[in-house]
Amino acid sequence: MALEKKTIKNILLGVTGGIAAYKCAELVRLIKKEGFQVKVVLTRNATRFITPLTMAVLSENKVYTGLFSADEEDQEIRHISLAHWADMIVIAPASANTVAKLAYGIADDLLSSTILAFEGEVVLAPAMNMVMIKNPVVKDNIRYLLQKGYYFIDTGKGSLACGDYGDGRMAEPAEILKFLNKRIARSHSLSNKKILITASATREPLDQVRFISNYSTGKMGFALAEAARKRGAEVILITGPTFLTDIVGVTTIRVNSAAEMREQVVSHFEKSDVFISAAAVADFRPVRQFAGKIKKEENDTIMLELGKNVDILKEAGEKKERQLLIGFAAEAEKLNENALSKLKSKNLDYIVVNDITREDSGFGTDTNKVSIINRKEEVTDLPLMSKNELAEYIFDLITSHFEQHNKGIIV
């Protein structure tokens, strides 16, 4: 772990109001023992369960309990300076209240304000009564935060402080530390890699105001770019038009047509280690682009002649040397059969197959239900998951591919 700790040094521990707050004393001790610096933020309610003094002694740092300093001379804007200081934030225990506040972007205390001002990974270890954790609102909030890229450590089954037995007990400190170490190791797993990703649909102009396109929104490609960035890779994201905003730390190149996308892919492909084509590139474009705006007064019918666009992924497959190539196939029938033939004809390493007939998968959804096929024709059927979770899965696959490659298992 020596290498990883060079970059993740500072862990901010947020503690909220629940009985499990007593366990965070042990958690601080364990995190410190691993060689990290720890600062602790207690919510006002958390101070009813554990004292700031205990946490200050264990963390060997000042403990923060409010947005404002009692000292009027103190000009520090705490939520901003803590967000800058932290490399990772862990909330343990995370109360239903704080989970809800994060889901709604409420920033009415130091912990929630710091999180909104923080750009790194946030890990939550919830703890609550077994009925609370099953409450549909709590479940929705957790699901929503998972989609937004927050990480959750599952609650364990066991005796709860309220006397009930069931799901809702906070994970043990050693388990939380294990999770953090895993995340930290991941955060550098691709630090020397260049990842090229395409996203969203292309627009093929008919005239100056109209175009042919498809329903792709870019959510999958952006989730992949974010996951790659979190693992320390240098990421170039080439995207068609989308409402999604640039991701901090990712070089985002915005294009319109398939031809523009191709031009950008060609100029970045050679230096890339991985190319993931998640864009829904138009296969055809109008051969002739009308000047100005096609007038309905002048035309009862219009003949459109469509020409084939260059297949960007196939072209990459022909040129590939060391690059790992991953394609997405949006299929409505004979999913695996069609995807496998794409994998072969385009010389891909993996193909991710989407069933576009499902409502919870494919264009515009926050979730995906896919299978992944490799060059050995092995098919892995994955359960329905958020696009962020799928992005993580794909990068686990890529990381293990490179590890095996380095060991000479894959050549």
Ligand SMILES: Cc1cc2nc3c(=O)[nH]c(=O)nc-3n(C[C@H](O)[C@H](O)[C@H](O)COP(=O)(O)O)c2cc1C
């Ligand atoms: C004895 C006691 C134990 C509690 N345990 C929990 C708990 O485990 N999980 C939880 O979500 N809320 C628990 N609560 C309720 C929270 O303290 C309450 O929702 C509070 O608003 C949380 O505030 P915070 O998120 O700002 O810390 C408990 C309350 C009391 C009085």
